[in-house]
Amino acid sequence: MTWLITGGAGYIGAHVVRAMTEAGEQAVVYDDLSTGIAERVPEGVPLVVGSTLDAERVARTLADQDVTGVVHLAGKKQVGESVDLPLHYYRENVEGLRVLLEAVTTAGVPSFVFSSSAAVYGMPDVELVTEETPCVPMSPYGETKLAGEWLVRATGRATGLSTASLRYFNVAGAGAPELADVGVFNIVPMVFEKLTENAPPRIFGDDYATPDGTCVRDYIHVVDLAEAHVAAARALQTSPGRALTLNIGRGEGVSVREMIDRINAITGYDRPPTVHPRRPGDPARVVASADRITTELGWKAKHDVEDMIASAWEGWVRLHPGAARS
Numbered sequence: 001m002t003w004l005i006t007g008g009a010g011y012i013g014a015h016v017v018r019a020m021t022e023a024g025e026q027a028v029v030y031d032d033l034s035t036g037i038a039e040r041v042p043e044g045v046p047l048v049v050g051s052t053l054d055a056e057r058v059a060r061t062l063a064d065q066d067v068t069g070v071v072h073l074a075g076k077k078q079v080g081e082s083v084d085l086p087l088h089y090y091r092e093n094v095e096g097l098r099v100l101l102e103a104v105t106t107a108g109v110p111s112f113v114f115s116s117s118a119a120v121y122g123m124p125d126v127e128l129v130t131e132e133t134p135c136v137p138m139s140p141y142g143e144t145k146l147a148g149e150w151l152v153r154a155t156g157r158a159t160g161l162s163t164a165s166l167r168y169f170n171v172a173g174a175g176a177p178e179l180a181d182v183g184v185f186n187i188v189p190m191v192f193e194k195l196t197e198n199a200p201p202r203i204f205g206d207d208y209a210t211p212d213g214t215c216v217r218d219y220i221h222v223v224d225l226a227e228a229h230v231a232a233a234r235a236l237q238t239s240p241g242r243a244l245t246l247n248i249g250r251g252e253g254v255s256v257r258e259m260i261d262r263i264n265a266i267t268g269y270d271r272p273p274t275v276h277p278r279r280p281g282d283p284a285r286v287v288a289s290a291d292r293i294t295t296e297l298g299w300k301a302k303h304d305v306e307d308m309i310a311s312a313w314e315g316w317v318r319l320h321p322g323a324a325r326s
């Protein structure tokens, strides 16, 4: 099999490329390098620089590289930005996917893994979010992921394409320091940034209906997430006509206050957080039921929150050497 990994120069994509090649699969990266980094693509893995909106280049790449499966991670992923730039998000995430699916089905590529998100659920009012929990996205970003799932599934039904939509919960950590997330858009790097500036980490709201009043999330190590892609890709390869929709989380809720305490402990800082107003649109609790993926694929997360923070911190210190505490 040769897997085309769109967005393979990005933070999550680079981990997927690594997991795929370590599992003995051939990988080709397709990335427009708008946020991806070419150096993340390992030696021996071809990099095609292009947008999924470029139908001709996509079609040529599928043919030239003898692609037999696609893992589609390319896309825009910032919730706040999507509120300001909905048309851009729909174009990149929905139209980009539609163009890609057209090329994939025309070329007769049989398997397609789609990067979705827990953002499709919006503000779920349940203890554990199953794949049957209603999808009510709260942002244009979440809408584009849900619309993407519909497109993927409808195409599968119409053409026999085997599909898997993977709903990522809160991704953190790094498989190697040089693969760490360089963006500062999520809690782990945002807290690292404050600590590095010798400023207190911020808690956005401590009056939620949760045990300590702060928001609860389900954090998943990017290395585990990448392994889930390998498992999904292989399942599609061996059973044509499948249509999987799977949560990728650990089923363990961790509050913002607990995260900040653990980050302080692991980094050697001891900086108590300060409480700020709620961030608009934040759900109180989003924790996955990860049962279905275990049943369907035999996948289970291996890494805990400590692993995520420690590996992310190594990546942070690589970029900000002054941050390290002896």
Ligand SMILES: O=c1ccn([C@@H]2O[C@H](COP(=O)(O)OP(=O)(O)O[C@H]3O[C@H](CO)[C@@H](O)[C@H](O)[C@H]3O)[C@@H](O)[C@H]2O)c(=O)[nH]1
Pocket: 077, 078, 079, 117, 118, 119, 168, 169, 170, 171, 185, 186, 187, 188, 190, 191, 201, 202, 203, 204, 205, 215, 216, 217, 256, 279, 282, 286
């Ligand atoms: O300095 C900070 C940073 C974050 N938070 C809180 O920490 C929680 C987690 O925030 P963040 O890491 O930004 O993740 P989410 O808002 O849960 O969203 C992430 O997880 C979703 C899936 O669950 C994805 O759809 C999004 O793309 C991804 O950014 C939220 O309650 C934030 O309010 C703080 O209190 N202080």
